[in-house]
Amino acid sequence: MRKKIVAGNWKMNNDLAATQDLLAELKKQVFPEDVAVMVAPAFTNLYPAYQTLREHPVEVISQNMHQSDKGAFTGEISASMLKSVGVNTVIIGHSERRSDFHETDALLAEKVDTALEKEMTVIFCVGEQLSDREHSEHFEVIKTQLDRGLFHTSKESWEQIVIAYEPVWAIGTGETATPKQAQEMHAFIRETISQQYGDGIANNISILYGGSVKPNNAADIFSKKDVDGGLIGGASLKADDFMAIVNAFGK
Ligand code: 13P
Numbered sequence: 699m700r701k702k703i704v705a706g707n708w709k710m711n712n713d714l715a716a717t718q719d720l721l722a723e724l725k726k727q728v729f730p731e732d733v734a735v736m737v738a739p740a741f742t743n744l745y746p747a748y749q750t751l752r753e754h755p756v757e758v759i760s761q762n763m764h765q766s767d768k769g770a771f772t773g774e775i776s777a778s779m780l781k782s783v784g785v786n787t788v789i790i791g792h793s794e795r796r797s798d799f800h801e802t803d804a805l806l807a808e809k810v811d812t813a814l815e816k817e818m819t820v821i822f823c824v825g826e827q828l829s830d831r832e833h834s835e836h837f838e839v840i841k842t843q844l845d846r847g848l849f850h851t852s853k854e855s856w857e858q859i860v861i862a863y864e865p866v867w868a869i870g871t872g873e874t875a876t877p878k879q880a881q882e883m884h885a886f887i888r889e890t891i892s893q894q895y896g897d898g899i900a901n902n903i904s905i906l907y908g909g910s911v912k913p914n915n916a917a918d919i920f921s922k923k924d925v926d927g928g929l930i931g932g933a934s935l936k937a938d939d940f941m942a943i944v945n946a947f948g949k
Contacts, residue, residue: 699902700901700902700903700904700926701734701904701926701927702732702733702734702904702926702927702947703733703734703735703736703860703904703906703926703927703928704733704734704735704736704906704927704928704930704940704943704944704947705735705736705737705738705759705789705821705862705906705927705928705929705930705934706736706737706738706930706931706934706935706940707738707761707789707792707908707929707930707931707934708720708737708738708739708740708761708934708935709761709794709931710740711740711935712739712740712743712935713743714742714743714746717739717740717743717746717747718746718750720935720937721737721747721750721751722750723937724737724751724756724937724940724941725750725751725754727937727941729755729756729944730944730945730947733927733944733947734757734927735755735756735757735944736756736757736758736759736787737751737756737757737758737759737934738758738759738760738761738789739758740761741760741761741775744758744760744780744783744784744785745783745784748783748784748785749784752784757786757787758784758785759785759786759787759788759789759821760775760780760785760787760788760789761788761789761792762775762788762789762790762792762795763775763776763777763780763788763790763809763812763813764776764777764809764812765805765808765809765811765812766812767812777812777813777815777816777818778816780818781816781818785818786817786818786819787818787819787820787821788809788813788818788819788820788821789821789823789862789929790806790809790810790813790820790821790822790823790847791806791809791822791823791824791843791847792823792864793823793825793864793866793869794869797866803842803843803846803847804846806822806846806847807846807847807848807850810822810847810848810851811850811851813858814851814855814858814859817858818858819858819859819860820858820859820860821860821861821862821906821929822847822848822859822860822861822862823861823862823863823864823908823929824840824843824844824847824861824862824863824864824887825840825843825863825864825865825866825869825908825909826839826840826865826866826867827839827866827867828866828867831865831867836865836883837883837886840863840883840886840887840890841886841890844861844887844890844891849894853895853896853899856895856899856902856903859903860903860904860905860906861887861891861903861904861905861906862905862906862907862908862929863880863883863884863887863905863906863907863908864907864908864909864929865879865883865909867909868908868909868910869908869909869910869931870910870931870932871909871910872910873909873910874909874910874911874912874915874919875907875909875919877918877919877921877922877925878922880907880919880922880925881922881923881924881925884905884907884922884924884925885924887905887924888900888901888903888905888924891903904926904927905924905925905926906925906926906927906928906929907919907925907927907928907929908928908929908930908931910932911928911929911930911933911943912933912939912943913933913939913942913943913946916928916942916943916946916947917946917947920946920947927947928943928947930943
């Protein structure tokens with residue numbers, strides 16, 4: 699079902715003490731009932747976060763996972779390991795994974811398959827580089843990312859899939875897509891999904907926007923009809939800012 703979602707991607711920030719401080723701040727807040735709120739701490743802090751939020755509506759999710767279930771993959775974390783510490787949702791294909799860690803569309807498709815098999819929810823990220831947009835190739839780039847990363851999956855799987863549109867040029871730069879640019883791309887993503895899987899699935903899928911979402915621009919972005927929420931980086935590290943963004947949507 700199409701849900702409103704606001705997820706905080708904490709990236710490689712916050713040690714255990716800082717994680718607990720931020721969670722303690724979040725626990726004091728009252729969350730709007732119609733918004734699913736999620737936070738993605740670093741791997742080392744997932745289990746403490748899960749324990750802290752066990753009786754709380756905020757869901758603890760993962761920033762990444764490996765495509766294999768176990769074996770000789772030094773330094774990696776599997777879906778089963780995530781599930782064993784209470785994590786049932788995973789971000790796959792973040793642009794930092796794609797560019798800094800050379801994760802290809804084919805690899806991401808494998809990760810998607812593993813997560814779906816393990817009955818996890820996938821937040822699948824897509825996003826174009828600035829040069830793609832300058833060359834008017836942004837729609838084609840997003841279509842290709844969807845096609846190669848997700849469109850091999852069955853119709854039934856789409857109950858477990860959320861899309862996050864994160865234009866790379868807007869991540870951590872302070873430069874946000876305008877609400878109009880976000881709406882235009884989200885509508886395109888929905889239409890592309892509709893062509894592949896039909897209107898029913900396309901209308902049910904939640905499509906989040908990510909890239910310099912802040913308290914002062916969240917309401918405008920969230921007001922667009924195909925924007926179903928946000929994937930928040932920097933602003934999710936401050937409880938007040940994160941809450942202001944959540945509340946901009948819940949209202
Ligand atoms: P910023 O909100 O810091 O731009 O990060 C967005 C992001 O990458 C979330 O995954």
